[in-house]
Amino acid sequence: MSSNHAYLRMQGISKSFPGVQALKSVDFAVDRGEIHALVGENGAGKSTLMKILTGALLEDEGQIQLENQIVRINSPADAQQLGISMIHQELSLIPALTVGQNIFLGREPRSRTQVFIDWQELYKQAQALLDQLNVKVDSRANVQDLSIAQRQMVEVAKALSFNADLIAMDEPTSSLTDRETEILFQVMRSFKEKGISIIFISHRLEEVFEIADRITVLRDGEWISTNRIEELDVDQVVRMMVGRKLGELYPKDDIQQQEILLQATNLEDGRELRSVDISLKGGEILGIAGLAGAGRTALVETLFGVRPSVKGQIKIMGRVVRIQHPGHAIRLGMGFVPEDRKLQGLFLNMAVRENLVISALPEISRITFVDFSKAENLAREFVEKLKIRTPNLRQLIRNLSGGNQQKVIIARWLTLKPRILILDEPTRGIDVATKVEIHALMNQLAKDGVAVMMVSSDLPEVLGVSDRILVMRAGRIVAEYSRKEATQDKIMHAATSGRENHA
Ligand SMILES: Nc1ncnc2c1ncn2[C@@H]1O[C@H](COP(=O)(O)OP(=O)(O)OP(=O)(O)O)[C@@H](O)[C@H]1O
Ligand SMILES: [Mg+2]
The missing domain is CATH 3.40.50.300 (P-loop containing nucleotide triphosphate hydrolases)
Structure with a gap:
């Protein structure tokens, strides 16, 4: 597997949530200057592993080493100190602030007396980062006025600004077009040349094969394999991800x-x-x-x-x-599954069941009375149809993996017929296996x-x-x-x- 001088080594990492064991003794190692893809179905544990690495979550068990030294990462600040930064799957920018403010939040450049924020310098530095990424965004623009793709690139600029040695990118391309992805890949390659390591999470396997040096597959919270990318093809990766051979793609x-x-x-x-x-x-x-x-x-x-x-x-x-x-x-x-599901569609603090049936309420309620057994059945039907991975229908939406949250939204519209x-x-x-399910549903x-x-x-x-x-x-x-x-x-x-x- 990976050599003794791996830059990062995560060993025996386990993590449980109520009702779910998200990671089961996972080993994962990344070399210096390597682009290492991390793949797996929705809910496989990818984001959880990265959140542990970047201090957003604490592991239940296991150990993390950087350059053969055991490190404790108890907070995002610890991770930053160690040169680890992360681009989150759920964009973490604050919409009401400007691009520049978001990039330098909490570490704004100061005037010589250290008293005032040097805004001119802040926007200049932010713009330089954006220009480096070829992003046509004004550093003084408000984030709320940007498209999702532009926000994604601002996240990349932010990660870049930490001068990290290791950047974990959790689905950075999921809202980018081919051309924007190509720009991001150029940036990733230039990082690699500088010896920066990148962990790259994506459901687009063609991309993984284009950019990654090695690939690790997780399934149901378990480590399945780590290979050099040349050793595998897409079919083999898919089979390892889903544990079976998939049917025809389209x-x-x-x-x-x-x-x-x-x-x-x-x-x-x-x-x-x-x-x-x-x-x-x-x-x-x-x-x-x-x-x-x-x-x-x-x-x-x-x-x-x-x-x-x-x-x-x-x-x-x-x-x-x-x-x-x-x-x-x-x-x-009419029904509409919007692009920005986090903002427009989901009630994050409500349960899977309520999120699923909320659109169909007129159908399953009589005047003001909701028929809960009908709601339960309808929700159960769609959880099964779309293979929504949740311990039960009462689970809060915010605790589902990113891909599974999206499935809930799609299912909700389907309940409306x-x-x-x-x-x-x-x-x-959405992972490959579920994509097939969603396409089949569209066909149906x-x-x-x-x-x-x-x-x-x-x-x-x-x-x-x-x-x-x-x-x-x-x-x-x-x-x-x-x-x-x-x-x-x-x-x-x-x-x-x-x-x-x-x-
Ligand atoms: N805060 C939480 N509370 C409860 N369960 C959680 C929490 N975070 C994650 N989980 C569960 O842990 C499992 C792994 O989730 P994770 O987000 O790591 O998956 P993922 O591989 O990133 O999936 P995706 O491709 O959909 O983003 C899932 O079953 C998820 O529902
Ligand atoms: Mg995820």
């Missing part, structure tokens, strides 16, 4: 397409969208591709009434409607006549799942391809170049 049935359920013409939100025409049939899965900032989220949010449309017309099942707010869209038979379902990045942060919905619209930055997913693909750029739809015509190259070309391409 099964696709031919579904008879039906009448148009949603049609928008000349739609504008007064900010990002430019005269968007779109139609969606029952039984169809429509993929929306494009780079971050192309207007994909603006489009789906406008359709669902999250933001008002200022121009154009929307027809639902042939009827002209004015969708003023999401409640209205829901009454019209919408006629039109819009999903914004539905499988972000289409088969049942539901019109499905999916925004995704994961091109293989867009190509694999969609019957038809629209590409957006600068608020417009710039290309349309049938499933047969579409290729990764065509989509990338349309998404990035100035030429319009209507096939």
